[in-house]
Amino acid sequence: MSGLGRDLRQVVRGRVLVPGEEGFEEAGAAWNLAVRQRVSAVVEVADAADAAGLVRFAAAAEVSLSTRATGHSPSAAADGTVLVTTRALDEVEIDVASRVARVGAGVAWQPVLERAAVHGLAGACGSSAVVGVAGYTLGGGVGWFARSRGYAAHAVRALNVVTADGDRRRVTAESNPDLFWALRGGGGDFALVTGLEFELFDAPELFGGRMLWPAERSAAVIAAFQEATAEAEAGLSLWLTLIQFPPFPQVPEPLRGQAMVAVDVVAVGAVTGPLRRFDEIAGLVLDTRRPLDAAQVGEVCMEPTDPAPARVRGELLTDFSAEVGEALLAAAAPQGSVGPLALVQIRHLGGALATPPADAGCAGGIAEPYLLSLLGPAPTPEFEALVVERQAAVVDAMRPHLSGRKPFTYLDSGENPAAVFDTETLARLRDIKARRDPDGLFRSNFPVAPPLGEADPSWAAAPATV
Ligand SMILES: Cc1cc2nc3c(=O)[nH]c(=O)nc-3n(C[C@H](O)[C@H](O)[C@H](O)COP(=O)(O)OP(=O)(O)OC[C@H]3O[C@@H](n4cnc5c(N)ncnc54)[C@H](O)[C@@H]3O)c2cc1C
Known part of the structure; x- marks a missing residue:
């Protein structure tokens, strides 16, 4: 030993x-x-x-x-x-009276959603309910309720942590304002989090699901998506995805190996009017839209729940006009399919994300109206190289429409939070790191400061918010 x-x-x-x-x-x-x-x-x-x-x-x-x-x-x-x-830190407590969830740092979203849904409540989860509450929330967390409620980090009321001196603390806005600010969007570089306490919200009337067409309909679906998102109220979230379904047995037979285009939707309340934009598009092969239980929001995008090798790249778009849609289609699916990528997704942002509360933590808000993400499988180093090359090519083609900032939770191995934050925010995060953890005891997967002596220009801050 x-x-x-x-x-x-x-x-x-x-x-x-x-x-x-x-x-x-x-x-x-x-x-x-x-x-x-x-x-x-x-x-x-x-x-x-x-x-x-x-x-x-x-x-x-x-x-x-x-x-x-x-x-x-x-x-x-x-x-x-x-x-x-942190897998063993698995407690989930729903305090119905105060509409708050207290969860251990090892908990994934699904058990929280299930326990909250019983009381007509929901939490700010993302597309996949097997994602952990801790990493998602520490990085901000852009999910189905982001347009109506903001980042998941905005809902945090307290964090139980172990600081670098080995003390256990309950971090709140009053007890440790610096840590409370940094941990809501800056990742796990400042303390070891053992539990989180965050607000839940009413989800009495949810509607959602996926519409899916063959990839030949992409131009029409993109046009309808642009119109629908232009008139969507904050309670309506629409995500468009160009998909190359892999040829794996786990994928249902009619979709296996197929190039498709999807629009995923979650609506809170009676805000579904803009969905009429999709009514006239022929060839719909799947429509799972239905009244949703809050525990089912993780099913909408049909994402894989088992471990898989993948590379992701996230970027923020300054607009998604007809011209941008055409540019994306030409760059991402030159032959009609996004392969070697599996998913090219545009999420409509705005709403509460664009108007963050004063105490939003370092996550702040997102001024950019759309999020672009490019995900590809990485089953072998050779295939991974093709994926990374295609991601870079699409980003190059889209560069005139990108702000140059990335959402924290979309960082991939090799990227760092300098691409997320502006100069002032990054400097404040680095100062908190230096004071709270001077010896670098905690190493986030996406550390806020470079290792000593590193002079790589990628550690320079992102442009100011558009
Ligand atoms: C299929 C899929 C769907 C996704 N959907 C969304 C989405 O809709 N919206 C979105 O914003 N993101 C999304 N993500 C990204 C996701 O939010 C990040 O991967 C997030 O980091 C996952 O958190 P985790 O705790 O599960 O991951 P982990 O890899 O376990 O943690 C990520 C990092 O968080 C930090 N961390 C985790 N736990 C602690 C702790 N207890 N104390 C201190 N630091 C800690 C560490 O730096 C850790 O390395 C998705 C990712 C995948 C793969």
């Missing part, structure tokens, strides 16, 4: 695995299998007290810690660290 493994077992009660031991590879594997983090140990902390003991040990031993809930956003920045997994 390695010295590190032996030492860790003396201080934590959860499972400890080091390289070479049976179970290490499995415990170290992220949900996104495209990135294998080369960590020196995996520690599955048993509870918050265990996490605090681990932090005190790491500080004394001068070991850095990275943290994982589900591993939807692994990155090479965690290489060399001890990886803390």
Whole structure:
């Protein structure tokens, strides 16, 4: 047994695995299998007290810690660290009277949605309910209710954390305003979060689902999407996706290997009028729209729930006019299919995202009206190279319509938060990091500051919000 493994077992009660031991590879594997983090140990902390003991040990031993809930956003920045997994921090408490959820840092969205839906309440989850509440919310979180409620981070009222000195703290706007600001959008670089408390909201009348057409209808669907989003109220969220379904057995037979175009919708209340724009488009092969239970919002986009290797690239669009739609179609699907990519998605933003509250945390708001994301499978290094090349080509073609900023939760391994924040916000985050964690004990997958001595220009701040 390695010295590190032996030492860790003396201080934590959860499972400890080091390289070479049976179970290490499995415990170290992220949900996104495209990135294998080369960590020196995996520690599955048993509870918050265990996490605090681990932090005190790491500080004394001068070991850095990275943290994982589900591993939807692994990155090479965690290489060399001890990886803390929070799976055992799985409590979910719904306080109906105060309309608040208190969840452990290892919880995914689905159990929160299910428990809240029983009371007619919902939380600000994204497209997939197997994504972790912690990483999603610490990075802001742009989901189905972002137009009506803002970032998921805006709903946070308190975070239970272990700080770099090994103390357990309940971080609120009053107790630790600097940490409270940084942890709502700046990722996990400032503390080890053991639990989150956030507001739920009424979801009495939800309607949603997916409309799907063959890819030949893309131009007509894009035009209808532009018209519908131009008149959509904040309660109506519309996402357009150009899809190349993979030829895998998990994909239902009629869709397997097919190039398609989808519009996904979630409507809160009676705001579905703009959907008439899609009525005249022929060839609809699937329409799952229906009254939705709040626990079902994670099903709308039909995203895979099992681990898979993928590369993602996110960008913010300054507009999505007819000209931009044509440019996107030409760049992303030159032969009618987005392959080697699997998904090219445009999310309509705006609404509450464009008018953030004064206490929005470092996430702030998003002034850009649309989000572009490009996702491709990475089953082999060769295919991954094709995906990355196509992502770069599409981004190059779209550059005149991009603001140059990225949403935090869309960062991929190798990218950093300098692409997310403006100069002032980035400087404030780096100052908080330097004061709260001067020895770099915590290593976020997307650290706010470069490693000492790094002079790469990619660490310069993003342009100011458009
Ligand atoms: C299929 C899919 C769908 C998605 N849909 C959306 C979407 O609709 N909207 C959106 O905004 N994003 C979306 N994302 C991105 C998602 O929000 C990020 O991947 C997010 O980081 C996932 O959080 P996690 O905790 O599950 O992931 P993890 O990979 O476990 O965590 C990500 C990072 O968060 C930090 N972190 C996690 N837990 C802690 C903790 N306890 N303490 C300190 N730091 C911590 C760490 O730096 C960690 O490395 C999606 C991703 C996928 C793969």
